[in-house]
Structures are given as C-alpha cells and as structure tokens.
Amino acid sequence: MIAVKLSAATKIFPDTAKAGPRLIAVDAVDLDIEAGDIYGIIGYSGAGKSTLVRLINALETATSGSVQVNGVELNGLSERHLRKVRLGIGMIFQQFNLFNSRTVWGNVAYPLSVAGVPKSEHQARISQLLHFVGLADKAHSYPDQLSGGQKQRVGIARALATNPSILLADEVTSALDPETTREVLELLTRINRELGVTIILITHEMEVIKSIAHRVAVMERGAIVERGPVFDVFSDPQSDAARRFVSTIVTAVPEGEELQQLVARHPGRIVTLSFVDGVGSQSVVFSALAASGVGFELIYGGITDVQGKTFGHLTLALTGPDAVVESTITALRDLTAVSEVN
Amino acid sequence: MQQLIALLPTLWTATGETLYIVGLALLFGGLGGLGLGLALYSSRRGSLLQNGIVFTALNIAVNIFRPIPFIIFLAAAQPLARLVTGKGIGNNAIVFSLALASAFAISRIVEQSLLTVHPGVIEAARSVGASPLRIIFTVLIREALAPLILGYTFIFVAITDMSAVAGLVGGGGLGDFAIQYGYRLFNPTVTWAAVAVIIVLVQLVQLLGNRLARIALRR
Numbered sequence: 079m080i081a082v083k084l085s086a087a088t089k090i091f092p093d094t095a096k097a098g099p100r101l102i103a104v105d106a107v108d109l110d111i112e113a114g115d116i117y118g119i120i121g122y123s124g125a126g127k128s129t130l131v132r133l134i135n136a137l138e139t140a141t142s143g144s145v146q147v148n149g150v151e152l153n154g155l156s157e158r159h160l161r162k163v164r165l166g167i168g169m170i171f172q173q174f175n176l177f178n179s180r181t182v183w184g185n186v187a188y189p190l191s192v193a194g195v196p197k198s199e200h201q202a203r204i205s206q207l208l209h210f211v212g213l214a215d216k217a218h219s220y221p222d223q224l225s226g227g228q229k230q231r232v233g234i235a236r237a238l239a240t241n242p243s244i245l246l247a248d249e250v251t252s253a254l255d256p257e258t259t260r261e262v263l264e265l266l267t268r269i270n271r272e273l274g275v276t277i278i279l280i281t282h283e284m285e286v287i288k289s290i291a292h293r294v295a296v297m298e299r300g301a302i303v304e305r306g307p308v309f310d311v312f313s314d315p316q317s318d319a320a321r322r323f324v325s326t327i328v329t330a331v332p333e334g335e336e337l338q339q340l341v342a343r344h345p346g347r348i349v350t351l352s353f354v355d356g357v358g359s360q361s362v363v364f365s366a367l368a369a370s371g372v373g374f375e376l377i378y379g380g381i382t383d384v385q386g387k388t389f390g391h392l393t394l395a396l397t398g399p400d401a402v403v404e405s406t407i408t409a410l411r412d413l414t415a416v417s418e419v420n
Numbered sequence: 421m422q423q424l425i426a427l428l429p430t431l432w433t434a435t436g437e438t439l440y441i442v443g444l445a446l447l448f449g450g451l452g453g454l455g456l457g458l459a460l461y462s463s464r465r466g467s468l469l470q471n472g473i474v475f476t477a478l479n480i481a482v483n484i485f486r487p488i489p490f491i492i493f494l495a496a497a498q499p500l501a502r503l504v505t506g507k508g509i510g511n512n513a514i515v516f517s518l519a520l521a522s523a524f525a526i527s528r529i530v531e532q533s534l535l536t537v538h539p540g541v542i543e544a545a546r547s548v549g550a551s552p553l554r555i556i557f558t559v560l561i562r563e564a565l566a567p568l569i570l571g572y573t574f575i576f577v578a579i580t581d582m583s584a585v586a587g588l589v590g591g592g593g594l595g596d597f598a599i600q601y602g603y604r605l606f607n608p609t610v611t612w613a614a615v616a617v618i619i620v621l622v623q624l625v626q627l628l629g630n631r632l633a634r635i636a637l638r639r
Contacts, residue, residue: 139548164549175544179562179636188547188558220638233544362486 081113081244082134086143086336089129103129104302106143113243116270116277118291118308120284122321126300127280131246134278135167136160149242167195168237168275172249174229176221182208182232183217189239207235211265227258238273243399245269247279251286263289274297284327288312288384311384313354313389325390329380330391336378337419346397350406352415355387363413370406373397393419424609427601435617441511441583441593445518446576452519453526453575456482458556460527461534466622468542468552478527486524490582493521494589509590514583522579531570537563566636573629576624594618 086106090287096167102128111117131140133145134393136152145152147163154161177185186204187190195203208214220231230250237245240331247266267290269275279291287294287308295305296319304317312328324330331350332340341348359405367374374394381390396403410416424431456478462468463475488496494517501516502508512539538558545555584595594614602611 135547137543161549161551164547169544171540171544171546173538173540174541175538177544177559177563179565188545188550191552191558192548192550196462236544236548246547258507396597 079113080110080146081148082109082111082113082132082278083146084109084130084143085146087130087133087140087145089126089133089138089148090141093410094213102300103139104133107300107302109278109295109302111278113276114270114274116279116295118139118294119278119280119297120282120287120294121280121297122282125297127297128248130297131248131278131280133309134244135164135169135246137164137169139352165189166242167244167246168240168242169246169248170230170237170250174221174226174233176229176232176236178221180222181218181220182213182224182235182331185221185232186235188237190235193240195240203239205236207238210238211235224257226254227261230254230258230262231265234262234269238269238275239334242275244276244278247277249281252281252283255412259286260289265291274418281332284323287326296323309355309384309387310374311383328382328390329378329379331417332393332419334377340377340393340395341419343393344375346373346393346395347403347407348377348393348419349410350379350391350393350417350419351410352391352417353381354415359413360392363410366413367394369408370402370405370409372399372406392415421589421609423601423605424560427610427613430601431594431597431617434592434594434614435621437511437586437592437596438580438594438618438621439520441515441586441591442576444515445528445579445583446473446572448515448519449522449526449579450572452523453588454524454530456527457534458560460531461560462552462556466539468555468617474530482524482527485521486528486630487579488521490518490521491585491588492638493517494585497521506638511586511591511593513589514586518582519584521582522575525578526572526575529575533564533567534560551623566633567635569629570638573626573633575620576625580618580622581633597608 085145086107086108087104088272089104091101091103107130119130120125129138130414134147140153146262147167150163151259152160152163177188180188183204184294185342186207190200190203190240205214208217211234213228213231213235214226216228221232224232229307251262254262263286265276266295270277279286281287291308293306294308296317304311304315304320311320312324315324351363376392377392377395381388407416407418430524440456443611460475463471463478465472471544494514496632497520498508505512505516507513541559541563542555545559583593586593587596587599594617598611602608602614
C-alpha cells in the first residue's frame with residue numbers, strides 16, 4: 079500500500095521584497111512511499127527537502143501537482159480538513175520544538191487534547207508512550223531540565239500520541255552527539271518495526287540513511303536526482319550528488335590529487351577491484367592473485383556494511399613482468415569487477 | 421511637616437484614587453493592548469493568520485497614536501471620553517483616555533513578547549493539527565508568559581506616570597495631590613511625600629512582577 083504519493087508536486091515561493099526572489103523549492107517531484115517503509119531523503123541545505131516533507135503534512139501547500147496521503151488528496155482541501163490529516167501524521171524536529179512552558183507530560187498531552195481524546199484516557203496513553211521512549215521517570219520535568227536526546231524522545235512521544243501512521247523526521251539527529259544519535263535512530267527503528275509506522279526521514283547525514291533507511295531519495299535543487307534501495311544507491315551511485323554523499327562515508331575509488339600521489343608512490347599497475355554482496359568473493363580473488371605470482375599491495379579502499387550486506391572497492395598495486403600482470407588482470411575480470419586506474 | 425500630618429487623610433485618598441485610575445486603566449488598556457498585540461502578531465507575514473491589509477492598517481494606527489504625548493492625547497480624546505463615560509472630566513474620564521492611550525503602547529509590548537516564541541514551537545503545534553486560535557491561546561500566550569508579565573509590569577509604571585496629569589481634567593490621585601498641596605502651596609515636604617508613596621507603589625509592583633515572571637520561567 080502506498081502511504082504517500084507525490085505527483086509532479088511543486089512548491090514555488092513567490093518573489094517578495096522581504097523573502098527574496100522567486101524560489102522553486104520543490105520542482106515537479108514524483109515520489110511513492112510504501113506504507114511501513116523507512117524512507118530517507120538526503121540533500122544539502124537548500125535542496126528543498128524540508129519543504130518537500132512539509133508538503134506531506136500540509137504545513138506548506140503545493141503550488142501545483144498532487145500530494146496524496148493514505149489515498150487522500152491534500153491539494154485543494156480546506157484548512158479544517160488539513161488539520162484532521164495532520165492528526166494522522168506525526169512530526170519531529172531538529173530543534174525538538176517542545177513547549178517549554180509545559181512538562182514532558184503536558185507536551186505529550188497536547189496533541190491528545192487537540193484530537194479531542196477524553197481526559198480520562200490521557201493517563202494510560204501518556205504513560206504508555208513515556209515508557210515506550212524510556213522517559214517514564216521524567217514525566218514531571220520541564221524541557222529545559224532534559225538533555226538533547228531526552229528532548230528528542232519527548233518530541234517523538236508527542237508525535238506518536240495520536241497513533242499516526244506516518245512519522246516525518248526533519249533532521250532529527252543533527253543537533254545530537256553520535257551516541258545520542260544512535261539511540262534516537264534505534265528508537266525510530268523500533269517505532270517502525272513494532273508500531274508499523276511509516277517513517278520519512280530527511281537528513282544531510284549519509285550515516286543516518288545507512289543506519290536505518292530502507293530506501294533513499296537524493297535531492298538537489300528541488301528535484302529528486304536519484305532514488306532506490308539504500309544498498310543499491312550506496313554500492314552503485316549513479317548521480318554526482320549521490321556519489322558525493324556516498325563518498326562522505328565510503329572510501330571508494332581514488333580520484334584527482336589522491337590518485338596522483340598513489341601513482342607516484344607505488345610502482346606497477348594500479349587496479350580497483352569492486353565487490354558487491356554475493357558477486358565476486360574476496361577469498362577467490364585473492365587466491366587467484368596469490369597463485370598468479372604477481373606481487374600485490376593493497377593501497378586504498380575499504381569494505382562497507384550496509385544493513386547486513388557488504389560492498390566495497392579495493393585498489394591494488396600489482397607488480398611483476400608486464401605480460402603476467404596483464405594476464406592476471408584478464409583473469410580477475412572473470413571473478414569480479416575490475417577497473418584499471420592507470 | 422505639620423501640614424503634611426494634617427494632609428495625611430487626603431494623601432491616602434489620593435493614593436486610593438491613583439490605584440483606582442491605574443488599576444482600571446491597566447485592566448482595560450491591558451485587555452485592549454493584548455487583543456491589538458495578538459492581532460499585530462498573528463496578521464504579520466508568515467504568521468498564523470497572515471493578512472497584509474489588517475497588519476498594515478493596525479501597524480499604521482499604532483504608529484500614529486502611540487507617540488502622541490499623553491497630556492495632548494488626554495485633551496484630544498475628551499469628547500470620546502464624554503461619549504463613553506458620560507462625563508468629560510473626573511476619574512472615569514481619565515481612566516478611559518488612559519486605557520485607550522496605553523492600549524497602543526501595550527500592543528507593541530505584547531507583539532514583542534510574542535515574537536520571542538520560537539517559530540518552531542508554533543510549527544510543532546500546527547503539525548499536531550491545532551487551529552490558529554487554539555495555538556494562540558494554548559501555546560503562544562503560555563510560552564510568552566514571562567516576557568508578557570515583565571512587559572505589563574513596565575506598563576504599570578508608565579501608566580502611573582501618565583496618571584499624574586489627571587488633575588488637568590478634574591481627576592484626582594497622587595499627581596494632583598502633589599501639585600495642589602505641595603507645589604502650589606510652596607510645601608516641598610508634601611510633594612516629596614507623594615513622590616515617596618509612588619516610589620513604594622512602583623517598587624511593590626515591580627517586585628511582584630519579577631516574582632511572577634520567575635515563577636513563569638521556573639527559575
């Protein structure tokens with residue numbers, strides 16, 4: 079089932095004296111997000127991902143095109159109806175955006191009041207939520223008494239209060255340290271697995287995508303330039319933008335200056351062997367290399383694990399008589415993907 | 421000094437009148453200013469009920485009326501005061517003019533206080549499906565409570581200041597007392613007695629305001 083469907087969704091901010099020139103923040107985006115997915119949207123700041131995610135809960139309305147949430151077309155709905163739609167979509171934020179004048183309990187109670195849930199049902203629901211996010215002992219604390227990670231947990235409990243089927247996460251770990259980031263991402267994974275909530279996660283950190291997303295879309299200048307299962311995009315990025323993001327956490331193929339230095343420092347032929355889960359086994363390749371008698375040295379690269387599947391690129395310097403090196407490279411081509419660097 | 425002792429009952433009456441004038445002016449002007457400030461805040465661009473025409477109209481109106489010196493405003497608003505309170509002179513007339521003038525000043529203070537609320541908090545409230553009016557009354561005012569309390573404390577002092585000219589339109593209060601019995605009768609002790617009462621009054625209210633703001637901030 080499709081949870082969110084965008085068709086040619088476009089958001090244009092008109093030219094104004096104060097906000098600057100006309101800006102096409104989201105440019106005719108088509109996007110299908112399956113119910114139950116964790117869908118990552120990655121892009122640099124200004125790529126339009128924040129606006130895109132706000133089209134889904136209608137905090138921004140599309141200038142043109144269609145936005146459907148659980149089969150309901152949002153474009154053209156009245157503000158009153160949009161508020162109903164928002165009850166079914168939770169949202170969490172980079173800066174947490176908690177109500178500082180309310181306790182943790184009060185923050186989680188707020189959406190329940192908005193949704194008209196009777197006061198008598200608040201107690202059970204709120205303590206269940208606070209247990210789920212691990213903050214049962216902080217119910218009567220105020221946000222300014224909490225750490226960043228705890229604040230984000232309150233934000234998550236608040237977003238889940240009305241049992242939404244979709245959770246929008248806007249750079250939710252960008253203000254957190256690595257350890258807390260890991261905890262929050264684990265919590266999001268649990269929400270997805272145990273509660274079946276579809277999560278749409280926008281971020282500029284590839285690490286976040288790698289940790290929990292099932293699918294990813296790469297955004298650049300308002301458009302989605304690449305999309306697919308996370309492993310596919312990581313192991314074989316097609317667009318420049320995706321390659322740049324992947325290179326932030328995966329040591330891939332040496333390029334430019336780095337390549338020049340490697341060539342200068344290492345004699346012999348330099349080749350890069352690529353391994354993708356299930357295709358080309360390292361042990362077979364290295365046995366073949368050892369048997370060929372060619373000298374080989376590992377000079378660059380690495381193997382990356384993405385959600386239990388591995389891929390990677392290893393760059394080797396091969397030394398030996400030219401003919402032998404040549405025939406060895408030919409033999410390796412049968413075993414895995416080989417690209418010659420020089 | 422003996423004259424002052426003889427005048428003490430009058431001083432208490434004058435203090436009572438000042439409290440009456442300032443209290444009522446703060447109540448009505450405070451409510452009017454709150455409404456006007458909320459309207460200014462929520463009609464501005466990008467806000468909850470953005471409306472360029474309403475914002476521009478209110479903004480210009482506030483800018484026109486706020487800088488008028490109160491002593492002139494009092495004279496200019498007299499026909500209106502007569503219309504509303506039935507009499508152009510006396511304590512009620514000055515309460516009316518004072519409330520009206522202070523509403524414009526208060527609206528700016530309210531607007532400023534509300535602008536201290538982080539827009540992300542408003543967005544969070546919108547994201548759970550809250551309507552603009554609900555957000556204004558359950559999130560916005562609550563989140564801005566501490567600056568609002570301090571703003572109203574500040575305005576109390578300003579209104580006390582403005583109320584001193586009440587004598588001009590036949591009103592009473594400490595200002596009138598100081599001019600009539602102190603200044604005109606060449607009795608500085610009496611003038612300073614009125615000053616002392618005002619200082620005590622202002623100190624007490626400021627103390628209360630600070631305490632309430634601390635409670636609102638929980639520190």
